[in-house]
Amino acid sequence: MTGPARTLDRAVLAGPSDEVAPLLLGKLLVSVVGGERVAGRIVEVEAYREDDPASHTYPGPTARNAAMFGPPGHLYVYLSYGIHHCANVVTAPEGAGQAVLLRAVRLVEGCDVARARRGGRDDRELADGPGKLCQALGIDLAHYGADLCDPSSPVRIEDDGTPPPAEPLVGPRIGISRGVETPWRFRAPPG
DNA sequence: AAAGAGATGGTCT
DNA sequence: GACCATCTCTTTT
Numbered sequence: 643m644t645g646p647a648r649t650l651d652r653a654v655l656a657g658p659s660d661e662v663a664p665l666l667l668g669k670l671l672v673s674v675v676g677g678e679r680v681a682g683r684i685v686e687v688e689a690y691r692e693d694d695p696a697s698h699t700y701p702g703p704t705a706r707n708a709a710m711f712g713p714p715g716h717l718y719v720y721l722s723y724g725i726h727h728c729a730n731v732v733t734a735p736e737g738a739g740q741a742v743l744l745r746a747v748r749l750v751e752g753c754d755v756a757r758a759r760r761g762g763r764d765d766r767e768l769a770d771g772p773g774k775l776c777q778a779l780g781i782d783l784a785h786y787g788a789d790l791c792d793p794s795s796p797v798r799i800e801d802d803g804t805p806p807p808a809e810p811l812v813g814p815r816i817g818i819s820r821g822v823e824t825p826w827r828f829r830a831p832p833g
Numbered sequence: 834a835a836a837g838a839g840a841t842g843g844t845c846t
Numbered sequence: 847g848a849c850c851a852t853c854t855c856t857t858t859t
Contacts, residue, residue: 771852
Protein backbone atom coordinates (compact mmCIF):
# COMPACT_ATOMS: atom_id res chain seq x y z
CA MET A 643 0.00 0.00 0.00
CA THR A 644 1.49 3.27 -1.09
CA GLY A 645 0.57 6.91 -0.67
CA PRO A 646 1.90 10.39 -1.42
CA ALA A 647 5.65 10.59 -0.89
CA ARG A 648 6.89 12.67 2.01
CA THR A 649 10.30 13.09 3.55
CA LEU A 650 11.47 10.23 5.73
CA ASP A 651 10.80 10.50 9.46
CA ARG A 652 14.15 11.06 11.19
CA ALA A 653 13.15 8.68 14.00
CA VAL A 654 13.48 5.79 11.55
CA LEU A 655 17.22 6.51 11.44
CA ALA A 656 17.77 6.70 15.20
CA GLY A 657 18.91 3.08 15.65
CA PRO A 658 22.18 1.27 14.96
CA SER A 659 23.13 1.20 11.28
CA ASP A 660 22.85 -2.58 10.96
CA GLU A 661 19.25 -2.38 12.17
CA VAL A 662 18.34 0.70 10.13
CA ALA A 663 19.90 -0.54 6.89
CA PRO A 664 17.17 -3.06 5.91
CA LEU A 665 14.51 -0.47 6.77
CA LEU A 666 15.87 1.82 4.04
CA LEU A 667 15.12 -0.74 1.32
CA GLY A 668 12.09 0.48 -0.63
CA LYS A 669 12.52 4.14 0.35
CA LEU A 670 13.04 6.74 -2.38
CA LEU A 671 16.36 8.53 -2.80
CA VAL A 672 15.58 11.86 -4.46
CA SER A 673 17.93 14.48 -5.84
CA VAL A 674 17.21 17.87 -7.33
CA VAL A 675 20.48 18.95 -8.91
CA GLY A 676 20.83 21.47 -11.71
CA GLY A 677 17.06 21.87 -11.70
CA GLU A 678 16.58 18.20 -12.57
CA ARG A 679 14.74 15.81 -10.28
CA VAL A 680 15.87 12.19 -10.25
CA ALA A 681 14.42 9.53 -7.95
CA GLY A 682 15.29 5.90 -7.34
CA ARG A 683 14.02 3.19 -5.04
CA ILE A 684 16.74 1.94 -2.70
CA VAL A 685 17.43 -1.75 -3.39
CA GLU A 686 20.89 -2.40 -1.90
CA VAL A 687 22.66 -1.03 1.20
CA GLU A 688 25.49 -1.82 3.62
CA ALA A 689 25.88 -0.96 7.31
CA TYR A 690 29.07 0.47 8.83
CA ARG A 691 29.83 1.10 12.50
CA GLU A 692 32.55 2.65 14.62
CA ASP A 693 33.41 -0.75 16.17
CA ASP A 694 33.81 -2.23 12.68
CA PRO A 695 37.31 -2.39 11.13
CA ALA A 696 35.88 -1.75 7.65
CA SER A 697 34.32 1.56 8.68
CA HIS A 698 35.74 4.99 7.98
CA THR A 699 34.99 5.82 11.62
CA TYR A 700 36.97 2.89 13.04
CA PRO A 701 40.11 5.02 13.63
CA GLY A 702 38.10 7.76 15.34
CA PRO A 703 36.98 11.22 14.25
CA THR A 704 38.82 12.89 11.36
CA ALA A 705 38.04 15.74 9.00
CA ARG A 706 36.66 13.39 6.37
CA ASN A 707 34.32 11.33 8.56
CA ALA A 708 32.95 14.23 10.64
CA ALA A 709 29.45 13.84 9.19
CA MET A 710 29.30 10.21 10.29
CA PHE A 711 29.80 11.36 13.88
CA GLY A 712 27.10 13.99 13.44
CA PRO A 713 23.33 13.73 13.93
CA PRO A 714 21.32 11.05 12.10
CA GLY A 715 19.55 11.82 8.85
CA HIS A 716 22.42 13.64 7.18
CA LEU A 717 24.48 12.63 4.17
CA TYR A 718 28.06 11.40 4.43
CA VAL A 719 29.75 11.61 1.01
CA TYR A 720 33.32 10.62 0.23
CA LEU A 721 35.52 10.32 -2.82
CA SER A 722 36.30 6.69 -3.60
CA TYR A 723 39.50 5.68 -5.44
CA GLY A 724 39.96 9.32 -6.41
CA ILE A 725 37.24 8.95 -9.01
CA HIS A 726 33.81 8.07 -7.71
CA HIS A 727 31.57 9.45 -5.00
CA CYS A 728 29.79 7.25 -2.48
CA ALA A 729 26.76 8.32 -0.42
CA ASN A 730 25.84 7.23 3.10
CA VAL A 731 22.89 7.86 5.43
CA VAL A 732 24.10 8.73 8.94
CA THR A 733 22.22 6.76 11.62
CA ALA A 734 22.23 6.25 15.38
CA PRO A 735 22.57 8.97 18.02
CA GLU A 736 24.91 11.85 17.32
CA GLY A 737 28.46 10.91 18.21
CA ALA A 738 28.21 7.19 17.47
CA GLY A 739 29.88 7.14 14.05
CA GLN A 740 27.51 4.87 12.12
CA ALA A 741 26.06 5.07 8.62
CA VAL A 742 24.43 3.09 5.83
CA LEU A 743 26.13 3.04 2.43
CA LEU A 744 23.66 3.39 -0.45
CA ARG A 745 24.81 0.78 -2.96
CA ALA A 746 22.06 0.65 -5.58
CA VAL A 747 18.71 2.17 -6.54
CA ARG A 748 16.14 1.36 -9.20
CA LEU A 749 15.34 4.58 -11.01
CA VAL A 750 11.69 5.60 -10.99
CA GLU A 751 11.96 9.21 -12.16
CA GLY A 752 14.41 11.22 -14.27
CA CYS A 753 15.78 8.23 -16.18
CA ASP A 754 16.58 10.48 -19.13
CA VAL A 755 18.63 12.80 -16.93
CA ALA A 756 20.47 9.87 -15.35
CA ARG A 757 21.16 8.38 -18.76
CA ALA A 758 22.67 11.64 -19.96
CA ARG A 759 24.88 11.88 -16.85
CA ARG A 760 25.97 8.26 -17.23
CA GLY A 761 26.87 8.41 -20.88
CA GLY A 762 23.86 6.73 -22.44
CA ARG A 763 24.30 3.35 -20.84
CA ASP A 764 21.73 0.57 -20.59
CA ASP A 765 18.99 1.53 -18.12
CA ARG A 766 19.80 -1.37 -15.82
CA GLU A 767 23.37 -0.14 -15.38
CA LEU A 768 22.49 3.46 -14.56
CA ALA A 769 22.48 3.20 -10.75
CA ASP A 770 23.41 -0.38 -9.79
CA GLY A 771 26.53 0.51 -7.81
CA PRO A 772 27.51 3.07 -5.16
CA GLY A 773 29.55 5.19 -7.55
CA LYS A 774 27.09 4.84 -10.42
CA LEU A 775 24.21 5.83 -8.14
CA CYS A 776 25.93 9.08 -7.19
CA GLN A 777 26.74 9.88 -10.81
CA ALA A 778 23.16 9.17 -11.92
CA LEU A 779 21.68 11.35 -9.18
CA GLY A 780 24.34 14.06 -9.46
CA ILE A 781 25.50 13.57 -5.86
CA ASP A 782 29.01 14.77 -4.97
CA LEU A 783 30.97 16.42 -2.16
CA ALA A 784 28.90 19.58 -2.56
CA HIS A 785 26.14 17.62 -0.81
CA TYR A 786 28.30 16.57 2.15
CA GLY A 787 26.17 16.85 5.28
CA ALA A 788 22.89 17.50 3.46
CA ASP A 789 19.80 16.86 5.60
CA LEU A 790 18.03 13.90 4.01
CA CYS A 791 14.92 14.52 6.12
CA ASP A 792 14.48 18.12 4.91
CA PRO A 793 11.97 18.39 2.04
CA SER A 794 13.90 21.34 0.60
CA SER A 795 17.27 19.56 0.58
CA PRO A 796 18.87 18.88 -2.82
CA VAL A 797 19.33 15.27 -1.70
CA ARG A 798 16.66 13.64 0.44
CA ILE A 799 14.87 10.40 1.24
CA GLU A 800 11.14 10.13 0.66
CA ASP A 801 8.70 7.53 1.95
CA ASP A 802 5.75 6.71 -0.29
CA GLY A 803 4.45 4.01 2.04
CA THR A 804 6.17 1.11 0.30
CA PRO A 805 7.15 -1.31 3.08
CA PRO A 806 10.67 -2.74 3.26
CA PRO A 807 10.94 -6.29 1.88
CA ALA A 808 9.79 -8.86 4.44
CA GLU A 809 12.75 -11.10 3.63
CA PRO A 810 15.73 -9.05 2.38
CA LEU A 811 18.75 -10.90 1.01
CA VAL A 812 21.53 -10.66 3.61
CA GLY A 813 25.23 -11.33 3.14
CA PRO A 814 28.79 -10.08 3.57
CA ARG A 815 29.76 -6.64 2.36
CA ILE A 816 31.55 -5.99 -0.92
CA GLY A 817 34.85 -4.37 -1.82
CA ILE A 818 36.37 -4.32 1.68
CA SER A 819 39.44 -6.11 3.04
CA ARG A 820 38.59 -6.16 6.74
CA GLY A 821 35.32 -7.14 8.43
CA VAL A 822 34.59 -9.29 5.38
CA GLU A 823 32.57 -11.85 7.31
CA THR A 824 30.08 -9.48 8.90
CA PRO A 825 26.72 -9.96 7.11
CA TRP A 826 25.76 -6.31 6.84
CA ARG A 827 24.80 -6.13 3.16
CA PHE A 828 21.08 -6.03 2.50
CA ARG A 829 19.31 -6.36 -0.85
CA ALA A 830 15.71 -6.27 -1.96
CA PRO A 831 14.78 -9.57 -3.60
CA PRO A 832 14.81 -9.32 -7.42
CA GLY A 833 11.50 -8.41 -8.96
C1' DA B 834 31.37 -15.70 -18.29
C1' DA B 835 35.08 -14.63 -15.66
C1' DA B 836 39.29 -12.53 -14.53
C1' DG B 837 42.75 -8.75 -14.66
C1' DA B 838 44.41 -4.20 -14.78
C1' DG B 839 44.48 0.85 -15.12
C1' DA B 840 42.52 5.21 -13.89
C1' DT B 841 43.17 8.79 -10.29
C1' DG B 842 43.34 11.64 -5.86
C1' DG B 843 42.25 12.24 -0.95
C1' DT B 844 43.39 10.53 3.52
C1' DC B 845 46.15 8.85 7.00
C1' DT B 846 50.70 6.68 8.80
C1' DG C 847 54.15 6.07 0.59
C1' DA C 848 50.29 2.78 1.18
C1' DC C 849 45.69 2.09 1.04
C1' DC C 850 41.43 2.33 -0.52
C1' DA C 851 33.24 1.04 1.16
C1' DT C 852 34.76 1.62 -7.45
C1' DC C 853 34.08 1.39 -12.39
C1' DT C 854 35.16 0.28 -17.02
C1' DC C 855 37.58 -1.73 -20.52
C1' DT C 856 40.37 -5.51 -22.25
C1' DT C 857 41.85 -10.18 -22.32
C1' DT C 858 41.16 -14.89 -21.58
C1' DT C 859 38.25 -19.19 -21.00
